[in-house]
Amino acid sequence: MFPRPIEQRGKVANATYRISLYIAVCLWLIPLAAVLMTSVRSIADINAGNYWGMPDELQFVENYTQVFTATPMARYLLNSLLICIPAVAGAVVLSTLAGFALAKYKFRANIWLFALFIGGNFVPFQILMIPVRDLTISLGLYDTHWALIFFHVAFQAGFCTLFMRNFMVGIPDALIEAARVEGVSEWRIFWYVVLPLVRPALAALSVLVFTFIWNDFFWALVLVQSDEVRPVTAGLNALQGQWLASWQYMSAGAVIAALPPVALFFTMQRHFIAGLTLGATKG
Incomplete structure (x- = not known):
């Protein structure tokens, strides 16, 4: 009547579940990571179009203080x-x-x-x-x-x-x-x-x-x-x-x-x- 726990399913189902879980978590974390990285970038870095790369200069204290x-x-x-x-x-x-x-x-x-x-x-x-x-x-x-x-x-x-x-x-x-x-x-x-x-x-x-x-x-x-x-x-x-x-x-x-x-x-x-x-x- 109820679906079986994933541990009781076959190897293919377990592997598919675990891979899909990691993919879903990564997709969910990408926007959060982008916001965190942007919060420590300089305005020159943003204007240069560096949205997804590592910041050229970390301005953690400066940005969070200026807020x-x-x-x-x-x-x-x-x-x-x-x-x-x-x-x-x-x-x-x-x-x-x-x-x-x-x-x-x-x-x-x-x-x-x-x-x-x-x-x-x-x-x-x-x-x-x-x-x-x-x-x-x-x-x-x-x-x-x-x-x-x-x-x-x-x-x-x-x-x-x-x-x-x-x-x-x-x-x-x-x-x-x-x-x-x-x-x-x-x-x-x-x-x-x-x-x-x-x-x-x-x-x-x-x-x-x-x-x-x-x-x-x-x-x-x-x-x-x-x-x-x-x-x-x-x-x-x-x-x-x-x-x-x-x-x-x-x-x-x-x-x-x-x-x-x-x-x-x-x-x-x-x-x-x-x-x-x-x-x-x-x-």
Whole structure:
């Protein structure tokens, strides 16, 4: 019924798999290597057309220092943190509460409300550009951190609720019923019984949502326009001048911008893997 593990297949299948894996990894690493090499090149090297060769002169310290001294990169990074941290916290908190209600409370509109959360994930976000922009302008939130925070909380709520609800369904109802028999309030049941059991799922969800919001570029262009609010993804685009593009600074900025989500993943790696595999071996 299920495909056999690759170790149990023939020699031809094993060799093909291993060769294809190395080829795929190399193809995936080529753009990253190009960005890393460009981030340490000189502008003369780039203008000479040396895009793929070894740099004639390594300017690691100069380029990465100039990113912070000659551009508002530090402000862009701070803006991304000011947007991501409350947006992730809001989306995870609301989705955890909604997931608990949908998973453990039986009411007439339960399945329809759950379907509404699922259906929201299939709405192309591009068609929301004009309504969301007009709404932020009418509320006086345009070109503020709150515009991106509120939008990301609302837009990520559907996926997050689906994620948390499916994890909480696996919690035995007997645990909750036993707590209710002892007279424990619903809020204390949620806080002391449910949350400790879904801690790996919360860690996995937080890493995923943080990565989604940190890498957002579309809404950073639509809802903000000033450097005081612009996050790092839109800030990198702003580093491209009208007549000359400083590709070495843009590449160095891209490497710096990739560090926070990578660091977060490795910090939360144990909980992240546990959250993704939670319930995978349950009957």
